[in-house]
Amino acid sequence: MSMNAVGRPTRPEDVAETSVEFKSLTGGKGLLQYERLIFEKKDYTRTGVDFADIDIMPSDLGDLVRGDDLGLPGLAEPEAMRHYVRLSQKNHAIDLALYPLGSCTMKHNPRLNEKMARLEGIGDIHPLQPASTVQGALELMDTLAHWLKTLTGMPAVALSPKAGAHGELCGLLAIKAAHEAKGQGHRRTVLVPSSAHGTNPATAAFVGYSVREIAQTADGRVDLADLKSKITDDVAAIMLTNPNTCGLFERDIVDIAKLIHDAGAYFYCDGANFNAIVGRVRPGDLGVDAMHINLHKTFSTPHGGGGPGAGPVVLSEALAAYAPTPWVVSTGNGYALEEFGEEASAANFGRMCAFHGQMGMYVRALTYMLSHGSDGLRQVAEDAVLNANYIKASLQDIMSVPFPDGPCMHEALFDDKWLEGTQVTTLDFAKAMIDEGFHPMTMYFPLVVHGAMLIEPTETESKAELDRFIDTLRALAATALATKNNADEVARFKNAPHLAPTRRLDETKAARQPKLTYG
Amino acid sequence: MRFTKDHEWVLVEGDTALVGISAYAADALGDVVFVELPEVGKTVNQGDSFAVVESVKAASDVYAPISGEVIAANDELSGSPEIINAAPEGTGWLAKIKLLDAAQVEALMDRDAYEAFLSTL
Numbered sequence: 001m002s003m004n005a006v007g008r009p010t011r012p013e014d015v016a017e018t019s020v021e022f023k024s025l026t027g028g029k030g031l032l033q034y035e036r037l038i039f040e041k042k043d044y045t046r047t048g049v050d051f052a053d054i055d056i057m058p059s060d061l062g063d064l065v066r067g068d069d070l071g072l073p074g075l076a077e078p079e080a081m082r083h084y085v086r087l088s089q090k091n092h093a094i095d096l097a098l099y100p101l102g103s104c105t106m107k108h109n110p111r112l113n114e115k116m117a118r119l120e121g122i123g124d125i126h127p128l129q130p131a132s133t134v135q136g137a138l139e140l141m142d143t144l145a146h147w148l149k150t151l152t153g154m155p156a157v158a159l160s161p162k163a164g165a166h167g168e169l170c171g172l173l174a175i176k177a178a179h180e181a182k183g184q185g186h187r188r189t190v191l192v193p194s195s196a197h198g199t200n201p202a203t204a205a206f207v208g209y210s211v212r213e214i215a216q217t218a219d220g221r222v223d224l225a226d227l228k229s230k231i232t233d234d235v236a237a238i239m240l241t242n243p244n245t246c247g248l249f250e251r252d253i254v255d256i257a258k259l260i261h262d263a264g265a266y267f268y269c270d271g272a273n274f275n276a277i278v279g280r281v282r283p284g285d286l287g288v289d290a291m292h293i294n295l296h297k298t299f300s301t302p303h304g305g306g307g308p309g310a311g312p313v314v315l316s317e318a319l320a321a322y323a324p325t326p327w328v329v330s331t332g333n334g335y336a337l338e339e340f341g342e343e344a345s346a347a348n349f350g351r352m353c354a355f356h357g358q359m360g361m362y363v364r365a366l367t368y369m370l371s372h373g374s375d376g377l378r379q380v381a382e383d384a385v386l387n388a389n390y391i392k393a394s395l396q397d398i399m400s401v402p403f404p405d406g407p408c409m410h411e412a413l414f415d416d417k418w419l420e421g422t423q424v425t426t427l428d429f430a431k432a433m434i435d436e437g438f439h440p441m442t443m444y445f446p447l448v449v450h451g452a453m454l455i456e457p458t459e460t461e462s463k464a465e466l467d468r469f470i471d472t473l474r475a476l477a478a479t480a481l482a483t484k485n486n487a488d489e490v491a492r493f494k495n496a497p498h499l500a501p502t503r504r505l506d507e508t509k510a511a512r513q514p515k516l517t518y519g
Numbered sequence: 520m521r522f523t524k525d526h527e528w529v530l531v532e533g534d535t536a537l538v539g540i541s542a543y544a545a546d547a548l549g550d551v552v553f554v555e556l557p558e559v560g561k562t563v564n565q566g567d568s569f570a571v572v573e574s575v576k577a578a579s580d581v582y583a584p585i586s587g588e589v590i591a592a593n594d595e596l597s598g599s600p601e602i603i604n605a606a607p608e609g610t611g612w613l614a615k616i617k618l619l620d621a622a623q624v625e626a627l628m629d630r631d632a633y634e635a636f637l638s639t640l
Contacts, residue, residue, distance in 0.1 A: 508550035
């Protein structure tokens with residue numbers, strides 16, 4: 001017979017575990033590599049590129065010319081590659097697992113979007129190219145604008161704002177320009193509900209307006225009586241999110257719009273949660289005058305470090321004339337970028353940014369729209385709402401819900417009442433989720449709910465994945481409640497995360513003694 | 520010491536008053552990491568936002584509990600905002616205000632009334 005002479009064991013040997021906690025000799029975590037910052041790789045002699053020596057050209061800077069070394073660490077290509085791949089392993093991404101960050105809408109970024117954005121005729125063009133050479137790109141912007149206007153029921157759109165908050169700024173600048181054009185420049189107050197995104201009052205303050213807060217009712221919506229009492233003749237606008245940050249539809253939105261319009265003010269809608277109603281409700285029909293649309297939320301472009309945001313703003317008839325430049329116009333035999341608004345409207349308030357906005361995001365968003373179609377987009381909203389309600393229904397017997405009546409929209413909101421009597425806080429619970437393989441939900445927001453936990457599954461997740469998430473949260477919640485009788489389990493929560501690349505951070509120290517430079 | 524429903528306190532000393540935030544407010548805010556103090560010489564109206572207290576959790580406006588001219592601000596807080604957590608109703612005061620209308624103070628809650636109010640929250 002032929003013998004296996006190399007002695008390779010082919011099954012695990014039965015050796016009892018010792019009580020000594022396993023620690024690697026290097027202190028590392030196996031194949032998950034420790035990675036230093038790039039500045040700590042102090043080998044300045046290496047390089048990944050072979051440059052020819054260059055002749056130093058004469059310079060008008062004289063002795064101000066820098067002669068010493070730049071001090072950049074040298075990395076060969078495999079080292080540079082490993083550096084970034086290792087860093088990526090320390091991060092969480094929607095491509096790894098469910099990312100239930102409420103109000104952030106972390107949905108899958110379809111690969112088709114990426115493929116389209118990398119097409120040669122799109123990925124390699126430059127904003128300063130003559131319009132005659134980028135007709136396809138201009139047509140794409142025009143088509144995207146058409147879809148956004150159709151989906152929102154609004155007559156105009158400013159594509160250029162680069163994210164949600166930038167869109168808010170664009171909307172309020174249009175409102176300000178409209179008031180000033182009508183001799184209503186004394187209107188300088190913006191009404192903001194107490195559950196608003198923090199960017200709303202920040203934007204109002206940035207524009208030079210003051211903020212007046214509106215109370216909310218016990219069922220988590222705008223208090224109409226409080227709103228009425230706060231509408232005075234200095235009100236410029238209301239900024240309202242719908243569905244709001246409690247994941248609830250503002251049922252009185254049509255009445256609110258009427259109250260605001262009757263008072264001579266404008267209705268700004270924060271469109272961060274448009275993904276919950278896209279294809280089902282047209283904000284224009286509700287009386288909205290301006291609304292930003294986060295393409296990185298509703299229309300699946302990369303979000304949170306994955307790519308630049310884009311926050312086009314749709315505008316009502318009353319505000320359309322004040323839209324910022326540039327915009328795409330059809331010339332009859334092609335498209336052009338109207339840079340100064342001389343022809344269409346001289347009332348525009350200027351520009352939001354140097355060029356026309358985030359072209360790469362326009363491509364991805366339009367790809368998402370076209371690949372879903374109008375029926376598919378409608379289903380996006382339906383599935384997002386269904387998934388959130390499935391989570392709410394599956395957890396509300398063990399975790400407490402501040403607004404139990406009726407269904408929620410695209411996100412399920414819990415509070416920390418159920419943790420009363422334990423030492424476990426919302427923060428502890430969220431950190432313990434990391435040890436179980438899930439990114440935490442949004443915590444402590446909205447501010448109107450104590451110990452808030454805001455979960456947004458999006459339409460991305462299958463029922464199987466939602467069930468896995470729910471089972472994990474139920475087990476973790478049961479363990480949290482059991483800490484009342486089992487102090488040993490408290491450390492599981494207080495010291496969490498145990499298995500993340502970085503343990504619990506001291507946020508207070510980070511805020512009181514911020515270290516803003518490296519080294 | 521008198522209190523408002525927005526959790527500010529006033530302590531009258533002659534024709535001036537120290538103002539700050541209550542122990543309840545400091546506890547609810549959590550670790551304070553930054554304080555924006557009012558400008559000395561500025562006149563504030565009762566109910567105006569006149570300072571900002573920022574914790575790790577949130578930034579909160581502090582409303583002037585009384586009207587008057589700000590004659591001093593507690594500069595210690597700029598370097599050591601944690602004093603607000605350590606002694607909110609003492610060395611963690613925010614500003615000293617020259618009283619315009621003593622009746623405004625009288626209309627505020629005394630400690631018993633404030634504590635009764637807190638128990639309703």
